[in-house]
Amino acid sequence: MKKVAIVGAGALGSVYAGLMADAGHEVHAVTLWSDHVEAMRRAGLRVSGFSGDRTVAVHASTGTDGIGVCDLVVIATKAYDVEAAAKATLPLLGPETVVQTIQNGLGSAERVAPVVGADRLAVGVVGGFGAALAAPGHVHHQGMEMVRFGAYAGLPAERLDASAEVWRSAGFTVALFTDLDRMVWEKLLVNVAFSATCALSGRTIGEVLTDAHLWPVASGCAAEAAAVAAARGIDLRVGDPVEHVRRIGSAIAGARPSLLLDHLAGRRSEIEVINGSIPREAAKVGAPAPVNATVTALVLAAEESFTG
Template identity: 30%
Template sequence: MGSLFAGRLAHEDHDVSLIEVSGAMIEAIGEEGLRMIGRFGEQTYRLPVGPADRYTDAFELLIVFTKGMHTTSAMEAARHAIGPDTWALTVQNGIGNVEAIEAFVARDRIIMGMTNWPSTLIEPGLINIPGEGEIKIWAANGQTSENLEAISSALDEAGLNCKLDPGVEVAIWEKLAFNSALNSLAAVTGLTVGEMSDRQESRAIVFTIVDEVVTVARAKGLAVDVDHIRVSVEHAFTNHRQHKPSMLQDRLVGRRMEINTITGAVSKTGAALGIATPVTTTFANLLTIVDGEASRV
């Protein structure tokens, strides 16, 4: 996702640099450029790339695309590149990322949002954009500003279909419901999206988790649309049958899974509000056990 945003912004002549920790990615982009195929055709962008300590000057905007458990460490690594006028944008999955970023950037310079753009890493330095998406963003402090509007315009002009949405927290929680259901079940069972769809038992679990997340969101005063989420799930069941959700991909290669900002965050928020989330909490606990076992291997 970071490569998608970087490439499209560079396409519109914005000065873009990549902060990367993967040696393979740094080497590939350094030698061949950032390569993109798919929705926007075949493009190559020659961009600066390296770990955070490669850069010395403060950035105008940091776009954070790490998984939630890496947000704090990523911001800590880039602390020297954050100046008094630096803004930060997060359209990461889950919740809690704004609070993590706020330890480094004042809330009045943080933009939060969600995106459903698809982006697949084919090999180091090469990404495929298989379809269309959109971005919804708003200021974390709830206040509009010239910078917020400028950043939105830059993303929209880059072809990323960006909209300003004061109610973006609803969209964030709707995506959280989708991810909590599909990612959790996939990571525990090993099922692809299509395999979930084909079994009555797995469909029941998916929609139970969706309902529990919706209940928590509504207890927070958010007007989430359960029917909209169900339509998104059914679309995935029909059109992304072979897809392995990201938590399953992480488990299969022994990476840590994004639990605490997705399924675990729903369980924790529900408990704080006095809302029971028995199925979601059970999956959060199972994922935590599996994640801990994997870390010992």
């Protein structure tokens, strides 16, 4: 049994917490959503969907005070909250603690490493979950397609594998990577395809896939990202990038990406590090990215009306 803290127990973080607790680990779920904390304390955390349906006991809190040193700390917050979350993890870190940061888009690891130490940091990407909080204390997910990790800088291979074993013991299929650019960009292809298109249209992933107006936009976003990756010399191994996105999306057709869920709740999204990252990276290699630039601008314009 390992002691694990999930800092950022939103939809995906709650799936991690629930399945790890179900495997017998001591899990601390940290989220600022007090109703979620209260529900988990009162009745446990229910995880339903692809992995089955169970309710498990977790240690839920709105902060990290009193948790103590952990074997594994997973930072699963939104990208714009990673620095604050990383600082909150400092009381949880001992000499052997591994920190895994799992966010959408680009740039989070570079912000976490100076806080927690690059030599204890693993970068993670996950995909194909289609997770959403059905109610306080209840998370539902559509699948469990990928969980991938790689050492950021200096994390010994044996400690990376030991941290991955926590996930494996909870039923996750984990792949370890040495090429972090490849790992991150293969996931980014899927994110850029569906994040903005679903948010702007209010449609599920499956509805975007079958819509004659939306799919060209989604596939155009992915094709631009693949072209930028190629220009940067990143060795994507997904075959045809548009068919890769179609395959991943088809497996979770009923899912609503986190960016759509943010818009439905009137919350700021992670558009800047997802679709918004493609024009920035494209400019570095002299490549165009007009589709991603356009959908990013439309999402940001929509968010100007949000009060949260």
